[in-house]
Amino acid sequence: MSGRRGSAPVPCLLVALLAAGGVGAQTPAPADSARPDAAPSRGRWRALPVIGSAPETGIQFGGMLLRVGRPAGARASSRPTTDRFLARATARRQVELEWERDAWFADDRWRLLTRLEYSRFPLRFYGLGVDAPETAEELYTPRTPAATVTVQRRIAAGLYVGAGYAIAHTTMRGLDPDGVLVDGLVRGSRGGTVAQLDLSLVADTRDNVYAPRRGHLATLQLSPAHRALGSSFDFTRTLFDARAYRPVGALGSLAVQAVLDDVRGQAPFDRLPTIGTSSVMRAYERGRYRDGTLAAVQVELRRDLPRRLAGAIWLGAGTVAPRLGALGDARVLPTAGVGGRWYLIPGERLAARADLAFGRGVTGIYLGVGEAF
Secondary structure, X not given: OEOOOOOOOOOOEEOOOOOOOOOOOOOOOOOOOOOOOOOOOOOOOEEEEEEEEEOOXXXXXXXXXEEEEOOOOOOOOOOOEEEEEEEEEEOOOOEEXXXXXXEEEOOOOEEEEEEEEEEEOOEEEOOOOOOOOHHHOEEEEEEEEEEEEEEEEEEEOOEEEEEEEEEEEEEEEOOOOOOOOOOOOOOXXXXXXXXXXXXXXXXXXXXXXXXXXXXXXXXEEEEEEOHHHOOOOOEEEEEEEEEEEEEOHHHOEEEEEEEEEEEEEOOOHHHOOEEOOOOOOOOXXXXXXXXXXXXXXXXXXXXXXXXXXXXEEEEEXXXXXXXXXXXXXXXXXXXXXXXXXXXXXXXXXXXXXXXXXXXXXXXXXXXXXXXXX
């Protein structure tokens, strides 16, 4: 959720504690501990109410069900499996539903990620490019059911190959009668289906999947969409996402991320890389700046605090351009911010996150579970 230009952010709250022991209080594990003596557990569901507000939605309300655990027979040091279900509605009858399961098997040799989601949520379109004017704003409401399944296999220490399939069908509603989308001249403005393969190579040496302090995560992903796969559009997305994590003594730990996202072909406008997500370039309204290529970098300092609390500060910069070769001429946008965390499951370092972000003339508040990157 983000604030618009010139508007003060409306405070939002993720209530992560129903009662004193309502989400299963645990004793924090020692820093960097792999918990070799901890017994594997299937985990139990935790209920997390979500309350918030944003200018484009009004009051938001809903809840999240979360479970973290390991199957019977798994080593205590193996990576945990996460199940998450989110349901959110707003005072303006907007809805988001999402179910995700991120499962690790066979001593982390296999990973299976599945996701089902449905959204009916208003967004704003300003045109393409980092110089798209504020005055070009128009509303549209996509209705999108989507499904994704991805399998990864470890082929060497810290190295995985992956393959998956994703499909989403979008129906456009609520188009501005005076805007450019209503005429159907912008690719994707009449909706359609995007179906694509996801092929990936992943180098992953993180010491923790939720809040790493050491190691790296580098992903190279190629995602072709084609009519033979069931897609209404033919295009290819190439994503390079590199992250590194290092302890910095008494200051805590440092996380660094660099992202290059490039789309070539006949992609619908709502599938182009966009600045302003809850993980990359926080502060900017989702979809405010979009184009064929995105480049961004961010650095975040994280520190644990007493009583299951932690804090973070970050700086970042990014931009979008029509193509890779035009990035050098594009205007660069800054982002910075501060955030608080509350460990829902201290032994796993899984935390509820609230971030206050600042950009060029904008502010944003973001709520979630787990670190931004």
